[in-house]
Amino acid sequence: MKAWPRELSVGLALAALLGALAVFAPGFFAGPPLLSLAAREAPVLLVACGAAMVIVCRQIDISSGSQFAVVSVAAGLLAAEGWPPAAVAAAALVLGTTLGALNGLLVAGLGLPSIVVTLATMVTWREGLRWWRQGAFVNLPDGLQWLGLDQTAGQWTLIAAALGLFTLLAIASRHLAAGRHLYAVGSDAEAARLAGIRPAAVTFGAFTLAGALTALAALMNVIQSPQVDPKSGTGLELKAIAAVVVGGVAIAGGRGRLAGVLLGLLLLATVAPALTHLRIEAHWEKAIQGAIILLAVAAERARGRPA
């Protein structure tokens, strides 16, 4: 167990990048832009945590971006109808949990492959939303943005909420029996079943939790702007999965920690602004992020385990 933890490699890469920025582009650390960046990425952290749970369980969920859009639009419409924020939040949470549970039901209940199920729900929610809303933005009532706080306080609140929830999840995944079951099922579902665990229930739970987290993320995103973009969340699922993989969670399930996911997300999210500050052309961003993902998977492979 004394092997070099994967999280450490990611942490070192992140530290190196931040170090380079501190030397060559101290402007990166200026307050407001950095705070905005962190607030923008806070919802992604929650989606990535959900994705990590699903991947640890040896499944995949590529529908979270579409879930995010559906919940965002629904929350926006309810708020525009004049629902109080708490009621909007509760309804959004119920909706997201239901969407996640639907994935879980199809995968765990019917035994369908998760890549196909979530591909189907991804397309269905996204296209359904387009057909329903015709691409219309939802204007939010005044006072919802930043929950009536000023921008800086609102941003800090969001970041604190995301980190708090992340910490809770990280602790739960290691200290709750349910968390342990997730790893057991992801490592060897048959062995877990022989140990009296119900793999289907665990898988269902992972998808449902991912849906709930996506709903919370959507709420966190909605309150950052005066309007809801019906195309929001496009590509979010890939961003989340990238953070999970870079963070050292094995795509084959059973291994990895949420702490790594946080580091992976920070590393990937720092690339774009770092390029700007280091005066490298912005179109390198995706290539560099892709290279980081490949490197992470290759590093896992080099450790003698299938990534």
Add this chain to the structure above:
Amino acid sequence: MSAPLLELRRLTKSFGGARALRGVDFDLRAGEVHALLGENGAGKSTLIRIITGAHRPDGGTVAVDGRPAGPLDPRGAHQLGIACIYQQPALFPDLSIAENLALRLETGGSLRRVDWPARHRRATALLERVGARLDPHREVRDLSMPEQQLVEIACALGAGARIVVMDEPTAALTQAEQTRLHGVVRELRAQGTGVIYITHRLEEIFVLADRVTVLRDGESVGTRPAADLTEPELIRLMVGREVAQPYPPAERPPGGAVLRLRRLGRRDSGVHDVSLDLHAGEILGLAGLVGAGRTELARILFGLTPADAGTIELLGRTVRPRSPREAVEMGLAYVPEDRRRHGVILDLPLAHNASLASHRRLFPGGWLRPAAERRFTEDFIRDLGIRGGGPFAPAGSLSGGNQQKVALARWLATGPRVLILDEPTQGVDIGAKAEIHRLVRRLAGEGLAVLLISSDLPEVIGMSDRIGVMRGGTLTAVLPRDATPDTVMAAALGRATEAAR
């Protein structure tokens, strides 16, 4: 006299510490059926795998037609005319008979044009040679097991095989199908093919084989003409004399019945009408050949494949476990046969593996406390004598015997009333084996009822208070603890002796 078709000299092969073959001699002549016999684990499979090139021997020579044939690989064996027909035919179910034959027999590049009429003519001709009236267009998935075997044999013939190995070909066949297959084997013999025939059905040997070689503990105990042998002699050759090996004695007589099975069965797993009482503190051995239904019975008891007939009574209550989870809650524990795959979770640390089935017992309230888990793990590491790693070493880094102890630890932590062990010492070295034996005896001494499935005859006889023997999916005999290997083997083979009556 011409050189034998196949000649093996002083073959040795070890897996890890276990010596599977210890210098085996074997020869096969053209136009003979040579039966290969032995208990489970005697080395038959290893010998076959060397002949077909799947394993390389550690030592010894293989000669074909009197010429040494270096270490074989599957391709080389194929070119020398060696073919193997397994009990479970290895055909592609979604392809037609003709396509299956073509895949093995046709050569040439991937982009060549396929001559479909020729392909079908050839398939028809080959099927005729083995006496199978089958349309070569049919998909293999639609064929019965014996039909698939005939396709395999046709394939071997098409490849010009002169040495055909048949590994328990009749294990799943009815009497009529068996007789038909014997006809095909005799036909092969008449055409000058050498057939190595592995079977557990003694009657087949006397109607089919020319010579018999018996393997025991990785050694050949002799090759004899089948006509010179009688059944009791064969059985004695297979089991040999009992090796004096100290087994821990029972500490006290068994208590009341914990588990009562009445006419228990499940149609699709072939288990039927199993009636059995298992007592507290008793080790009931379950002997039988591979495929006799012992693992299937364990899976029924543990709720993996729930029973559809009969009753299970646990501590006086009628139960019907429908999932492992329910079985665990009822007080059953099952250490499965395939330890490397499902007994422990190789990626997870020892501590996590050991606590997996008893989170609620160990951590009331559902909150896992690492310190408590560590203490619990250190306790059982000491108690069971687990070596090779601390509480947080991955289970996969331990040796087989130590992994088995971790699997045991998991179940002991659940506080079970009935412990089902399926081949607990298979692939485990001698030292760890003795430790597991002592451990199991100690657990029985503490009042646990143990069902011990084992194909290791000395083990099942040495460990058990009573020995149940299964054959053909049901319990055919329950023998007392002083049973001899001969009587157990005879019962497993369906051969009544006075003792088994």
